[in-house]
Amino acid sequence: MITVAAILFFAGAFLYVEWEARQDYIRGDTSGTFAAGKLLIPERPAPFVAAGEAAAFNARYLEDPDAAELSDKSFTRAVSLDPANPFTYMYWGESLQLQNRHEEAIARFQAALELVPAWPPPAQAIAISQDVLHDSASKDKP
Secondary structure (H helix, E strand, O other): OOOHHHHHHHHHHHHHHHHHHHHHHHHOOOHHHHHHHHHHOOOOOHHHHHHHHHHHHHHHHOOOOOHHHHHHHHHHHHHHHOOOOHHHHHHHHHHHHHOOOHHHHHHHHHHHHHHOOOOHHHHHHHHHHHHHHHHHHHHHOO
């Protein structure tokens, strides 16, 4: 039986983790969201998706060498908690695109499409990554 206290605790914990994720963007430190999610609501993927996105941002714009690894760790945890959630794969793919890791991004978008075959956003994101890969391959050729 779920009590009102349990519902309020989980709601409060989720709001705290969501707030922590926003602060991570401002501070440029993604460890807070990951730690808060792991401690307060370890069975839900949302805080790990938030931590992964924040870490990807830091990897790209703050050139944090550890952020890419934390982003992957966060999304891996989110997928392990809810492997049938296409949004997690979509957000992971977008985070990989942000880090210019387009081949890996395409794989995540394809995973989202396997779960929801007619979903336009992953198909469009695949096309974007393929264009970037094609353009960079064209620049490398003499």
